[in-house]
Amino acid sequence: MSTCHPPSETPVAGDGGVALVGHPNVGKSVLFQRLTGRYAVVSNYPGTTVQVTRGTARQLDGAAVIDTPGVIAFPPRTEDEHVTARVLLNEPLRAVVQVGDAKGMRRTLLLTLQLAEMGVPMVLALNMMDEAGARGVAVDQALLEARLDVPVVATVATRGQGVDGLVAAVRRARAPKLRLDYPAPVEAAIRDAEGHLPDAPIARRALALLWLSGDESAAAWLDAHAGETVRMELAAVRERLTETLGEPVSEVVQRARLDRVEALARDVVRQSTGRRGGVAATLGRITTHRVWGWPFLAAVLYGMYWFVGVFGAGRLVGLVENDLFGEVVNPWVSGVASDLLPAFLADLLTGEYGLWTMGMTYALALILPIVSTFFLAFSVLEDSGYLARLTVVSNRMFTTLGLNGKAVLPMVLGLGCVTMATLTTRVLESKRDRLLATILLALAVPCSAQLGVVLGMLGGVSFAATLIWAGVVLLVLLAVGALAARLVPGQRSTLVIELPPLRMPVLSNVVVKTVARLEWYLKEVVPLFLAGTGVLFLLDKVGALPALIRAGEPVVSSWLGLPAEASSAFLLGFLRRDFGATNLFVMQSENLLTAVQVVTAMVTITLFVPCVASVLVIARERGARAAAMLTAVIFPLAFLVGGVVERVLTATGWGA
Amino acid sequence: MTCALCGHLFDPQANAACPSCPLHGGCLLACCPQCGHDTVDPAGSALVALGARIAARARGAAGGAA
Numbered sequence: 001m002s003t004c005h006p007p008s009e010t011p012v013a014g015d016g017g018v019a020l021v022g023h024p025n026v027g028k029s030v031l032f033q034r035l036t037g038r039y040a041v042v043s044n045y046p047g048t049t050v051q052v053t054r055g056t057a058r059q060l061d062g063a064a065v066i067d068t069p070g071v072i073a074f075p076p077r078t079e080d081e082h083v084t085a086r087v088l089l090n091e092p093l094r095a096v097v098q099v100g101d102a103k104g105m106r107r108t109l110l111l112t113l114q115l116a117e118m119g120v121p122m123v124l125a126l127n128m129m130d131e132a133g134a135r136g137v138a139v140d141q142a143l144l145e146a147r148l149d150v151p152v153v154a155t156v157a158t159r160g161q162g163v164d165g166l167v168a169a170v171r172r173a174r175a176p177k178l179r180l181d182y183p184a185p186v187e188a189a190i191r192d193a194e195g196h197l198p199d200a201p202i203a204r205r206a207l208a209l210l211w212l213s214g215d216e217s218a219a220a221w222l223d224a225h226a227g228e229t230v231r232m233e234l235a236a237v238r239e240r241l242t243e244t245l246g247e248p249v250s251e252v253v254q255r256a257r258l259d260r261v262e263a264l265a266r267d268v269v270r271q272s273t274g275r276r277g278g279v280a281a282t283l284g285r286i287t288t289h290r291v292w293g294w295p296f297l298a299a300v301l302y303g304m305y306w307f308v309g310v311f312g313a314g315r316l317v318g319l320v321e322n323d324l325f326g327e328v329v330n331p332w333v334s335g336v337a338s339d340l341l342p343a344f345l346a347d348l349l350t351g352e353y354g355l356w357t358m359g360m361t362y363a364l365a366l367i368l369p370i371v372s373t374f375f376l377a378f379s380v381l382e383d384s385g386y387l388a389r390l391t392v393v394s395n396r397m398f399t400t401l402g403l404n405g406k407a408v409l410p411m412v413l414g415l416g417c418v419t420m421a422t423l424t425t426r427v428l429e430s431k432r433d434r435l436l437a438t439i440l441l442a443l444a445v446p447c448s449a450q451l452g453v454v455l456g457m458l459g460g461v462s463f464a465a466t467l468i469w470a471g472v473v474l475l476v477l478l479a480v481g482a483l484a485a486r487l488v489p490g491q492r493s494t495l496v497i498e499l500p501p502l503r504m505p506v507l508s509n510v511v512v513k514t515v516a517r518l519e520w521y522l523k524e525v526v527p528l529f530l531a532g533t534g535v536l537f538l539l540d541k542v543g544a545l546p547a548l549i550r551a552g553e554p555v556v557s558s559w560l561g562l563p564a565e566a567s568s569a570f571l572l573g574f575l576r577r578d579f580g581a582t583n584l585f586v587m588q589s590e591n592l593l594t595a596v597q598v599v600t601a602m603v604t605i606t607l608f609v610p611c612v613a614s615v616l617v618i619a620r621e622r623g624a625r626a627a628a629m630l631t632a633v634i635f636p637l638a639f640l641v642g643g644v645v646e647r648v649l650t651a652t653g654w655g656a
Numbered sequence: 657m658t659c660a661l662c663g664h665l666f667d668p669q670a671n672a673a674c675p676s677c678p679l680h681g682g683c684l685l686a687c688c689p690q691c692g693h694d695t696v697d698p699a700g701s702a703l704v705a706l707g708a709r710i711a712a713r714a715r716g717a718a719g720g721a722a
Contacts, residue, residue: 516701519704
């Protein structure tokens with residue numbers, strides 16, 4: 001696929017500045033300080049709110065040095081990335097120094113290829129070489145330098161190591177002769193576009209690729225430097241290519257680059273395996289194996305079921321809710337309230353829908369023990385590096401169905417917090433992809449808090465119940481995903497992720513993360529639980545709650561086969577899924593629900609929209625109309641699936 | 657801090673995602689600039705700080721007794 005040829009043109013290196021370019025947080029700013037000393041000018045890049053730092057390097061004859069904002073890849077998507085693209089397109093540069101993370105060579109090399117294609121004189125500074133060495137990563141610098149035709153320097157910016165070598169490399173920087181060959185239709189379009197493009201600070205071939213990939217910075221540059229006729233002809237070239245390929249040009253280009261990166265990385269990167277590394281490496285391979293990865297996942301799920309469901313929700317909740325709150329705390333609070341407060345306020349605090357007896361008891365006696373065990377288990381998965389491997393396993397499942405590979409990342413992130421995961425759907429290129437991922441997230445990805453409560457409830461039934469719940473939710477996720485993927489054909493893209501090493505979790509890390517998560521969770525849920533309880537109290541006082549429960553009977557009792565009282569749980573579920581689930585948990589602990597009813601209720605409430613916060617984020621990210629439509633579709637679908645599950649389980653005699 | 661999902665090393669205080677988030681400004685969550693994974697930033701937790709103070713005091717007392 002790829003060969004080395006001279007680029008179609010070689011920009012002349014003049015006396016311009018030196019731009020530091022690289023991914024976010026790879027040490028650009030530290031290296032900038034090493035090169036420029038103390039004095040720097042920080043200002044907004046013209047026409048933007050993005051700050052760019054400039055200084056001068058005495059070791060480079062006073063050349064201007066520009067510290068550009070972090071860029072993930074080209075074409076740029078964020079305002080920060082656009083500024084970096086504009087620096088490359090508009091600033092007179094004698095050299096570009098790519099600061100790369102030596103620990104993540106594939107990601108680094110992907111950007112290196114893009115910069116090399118631009119044909120500007122460049123140097124690759126492999127930073128954080130000490131950390132890479134500690135992780136057993138070794139890079140064959142000489143071979144890499146030969147393959148890229150770019151000077152490669154190892155640096156540890158924080159200690160100033162390699163800075164002199166970098167300065168020397170900048171002095172001998174030249175335009176690389178690296179060239180990637182793309183599929184024939186893309187090559188034809190590049191040649192066609194090159195014929196129309198004016199001279200540019202970067203190679204015409206690179207500018208053509210940026211334009212064909214839909215890069216806005218390239219379009220803005222052409223607006224200023226090319227006439228109307230040229231722009232129309234270029235637009236026609238891009239349109240013809242998109243039609244020929246049947247998928248976004250950027251995806252085809254990216255695949256070719258990833259193939260080259262993979263081949264390069266295989267040759268130049270060595271991961272040493274010591275005795276401990278050998279065991280970890282073997283386990284790492286099992287966890288991501290296309291067959292054995294699934295039994296491993298089932299074992300992890302069983303471990304969490306036992307720890308969260310049986311131990312957390314059974315033993316711990318029994319101790320805290322029954323023994324502590326039920327027999328000591330709540331009777332004392334009720335006694336004090338009835339003695340000191342007027343009847344109405346005492347009822348508000350300690351009545352059936354009391355702020356203390358319901359809101360705080362739910363939050364502290366029921367949820368806290370369950371989410372404590374869940375967050376502990378989640379922190380272990382995180383710290384061990386398994387969470388990242390879960391992304392690899394689920395990626396295969398999603399791509400088999402034809403879904404966009406990148407959409408997998410928000411799905412896995414949703415297991416932490418769906419609201420935040422909705423924000424990460426920004427990494428997806430097209431609006432349709434972003435909408436699709438948002439639908440799946442809002443519909444069928446339970447967040448950490450809800451997972452804890454769900455596992456807690458199902459732990460009171462059996463592991464088979466947990467598997468049925470997980471199977472149904474997964475089936476809905478895949479069915480909706482496959483249907484949506486069919487409506488959005490040819491939108492696949494490759495997921496690139498650097499897997500952290502699989503290791504034994506560090507106890508202090510796990511404890512600190514769990515405690516911090518619990519604090520975050522309590523700060524977020526206690527106000528919502530109190531607000532929800534307050535709403536129920538008011539509805540009860542004005543006589544609307546019984547009416548609402550009666551109104552919900554046709555769906556809750558007749559369709560889902562649940563007790564009418566479960567209506568109030570679903571009402572709370574509109575506010576926050578785990579709040580509603582907690583209400584159902586209480587019903588289960590009072591023996592008001594059978595095994596079938598527990599599974600039905602859990603499936604239904606899992607498919608609810610996660611929480612008010614997530615709806616607000618969806619409205620902000622996808623628009624109020626999309627949020628309203630999603631909400632209007634998801635709630636009926638949740639009840640529909642719940643009813644079907646109830647009928648199937650009853651018909652098969654499960655749980656009898 | 658190091659992202660638990662992708663291993664990326666980042667400064668949680670310099671998180672670019674926060675200004676665009678309508679709900680979590682000033683919260684304990686830190687989002688990885690590479691993959692978006694939201695992680696609780698222990699440095700912003702009052703409970704973690706309290707635990708660290710207690711542990712430091714206990715170590716100090718143990719050292720004094722020895």
